[in-house]
Amino acid sequence: MNNTTLKQIASQLGISITTVSKSLKGYSDVSEKTKKTVIDLAKQLNYTPNSFAVNLRTKESKTIGLIIPTLVHDFFSNVIQGILEEAEKRDYLVIILQSNEKLEFEKKQIDLLLNKRVDGILISLSNETGEFEHLKTILSHNTPLVLFDKIAKLVNCSKVTINDRKAAYDAVSYLIKKGYKKIAHFRGAYLPQNSIDRFLGYKKALEDNNIPYDSSLVYVCDNNMDFENGYENAKKIVNEHPEIDAIFAVTDLVAIGIIKYLNEVEIAIPQQIAVLGFSNWFMSSVMSPKLSTIDQPGFEIGKKSASILFDEINLKKNNSPVIFQSIELGTSIIERQST
């Protein structure tokens, strides 16, 4: 049991709590001698400040909250790693919650974090999230908030993303340059901004290259955008549109589902149908064929988001004005075997 308190040290040394506190915190108005005795005894008794008391006194928890849609997810796992790394540097701890792509959970979890009085909050929105009152609640509590990856453009806070539209545009342009002409798109659901932007990039690339946009070549995945979606839609499209020569998938997991199906029915990739993913999950590099994809720097997104959040926390502490940033991190095309 380690429950040494300042009081105990003080009484053992026959001095006041204040002097003990000051000594331990390196204040200058304590004699070297007493300071030393205090520090020695503290060390000997294994003193650590009671964080509950410190929190109450300083009104900060040295903790931030993180809400992500799904944990079992290559991209988000990497984001978390980046966040944890930045937090550790600053002696901050991170409470992690999973919204499970549900708006309802997201709301509830925000309340939990606010009640816990975390010093800041990091969120990647659920695919369901189309209203933003709960985010504004965070702001009205004066708690720094940084949105990343799946953001709400309308909420007034810092944001860290990639340029989904441009990334998709480049991806499809690349496909066109490789000679593919009938390019289908398996897009995400209608809500998260990313799906929309990736779709828009796809469409624009076609148009800029004089390929007429054909909405019947766009298949919509449901909210999960998972393996099954890719598999099932691949089955459908092969039947409905045998003429396609490439599919641009909204995310790797969907692309992997596509590959799975094409492999099963022995449609050659990329000779008959090319497949291009998005996100560069580790998995995509060990598939057969290896999946070409867009690299989305999860780790850096995490680091940057956290670092902005901590900056804002500090600015707030000093009553300095904070200027919200919108950062876009770069992406790149990873060419492998599927295109």
Next chain:
Amino acid sequence: MNNTTLKQIASQLGISITTVSKSLKGYSDVSEKTKKTVIDLAKQLNYTPNSFAVNLRTKESKTIGLIIPTLVHDFFSNVIQGILEEAEKRDYLVIILQSNEKLEFEKKQIDLLLNKRVDGILISLSNETGEFEHLKTILSHNTPLVLFDKIAKLVNCSKVTINDRKAAYDAVSYLIKKGYKKIAHFRGAYLPQNSIDRFLGYKKALEDNNIPYDSSLVYVCDNNMDFENGYENAKKIVNEHPEIDAIFAVTDLVAIGIIKYLNEVEIAIPQQIAVLGFSNWFMSSVMSPKLSTIDQPGFEIGKKSASILFDEINLKKNNSPVIFQSIELGTSIIERQST
């Protein structure tokens, strides 16, 4: 800003803080009438108790800490999900830290959690961890501790694992039953108990089936037990022991590395060499060929570990004696295409 305090409510209502507190906490010795007024005003002012003060007063944080070796990891991600689910049920929050398979970090993070005064700690040990003083520190702080997956048998606390030895034994027996005779094993490093147990299971299965154990067929992966390890060791063994007809890998990631190499040099799986993994990562079901593996129930391990931890936290609160449990969850063989 939501900083309503009991004091404010009290003064607005012209009653004492005590009465306000009691009303809000449903004590019986408050008149229905005042209780109602208090509750109404509290709701109107959006009162939420200051958790810092509550923590200080009650000496509990309603928070647990979790230390895992790696975050970008299918199995551990599933474990975390299980833990978060149990925590949420009980209105507990979870602080997550990553040891990165380093003993040094593990130690430091334990200190962080202890200083934070979390109500309990959940750990899966790093592959480096061969001494346990830091774990005993947790116990000496009287903080409930549950070890899962990678545990230390010698530490006196509850543990949740699978039976690695039996799982490996069954796995190799299955291989033998399928007719494989020269079975190699890519084992993990010498430290984590799992590696040892899986190796022991492998060895025992051979012996029980009258296949002489040949130590030259056992290749040791380094601490990371990753894709590269599988790939490189596969390259080596194909060269050094062309006679083998199966490889039992300590974990799926290693198995996937093996498959990758065998595919590249066009060694037929499983006709020439069969590959059996361990853990049943999602990835393994979308490989070509699909990987046969041992299902390790990550989600359940997480749930069970958390639930035991919360039980111990409650018992401790009631000053009831706690009896440490060692739970072993079942595994099963997932037969796919690689064996």
Next chain:
DNA sequence: TTGTAAGCGTTATCAT
């Protein structure tokens, strides 16, 4: 250089 005392926002004990 050292110490007193107030206060952070609760909860709990004991009077009234």
Next chain:
DNA sequence: ATGATAACGCTTACAA
């Protein structure tokens, strides 16, 4: 049924 008061352990203005 209600309230005064102390306490949790710390920080910090203000005295001495």
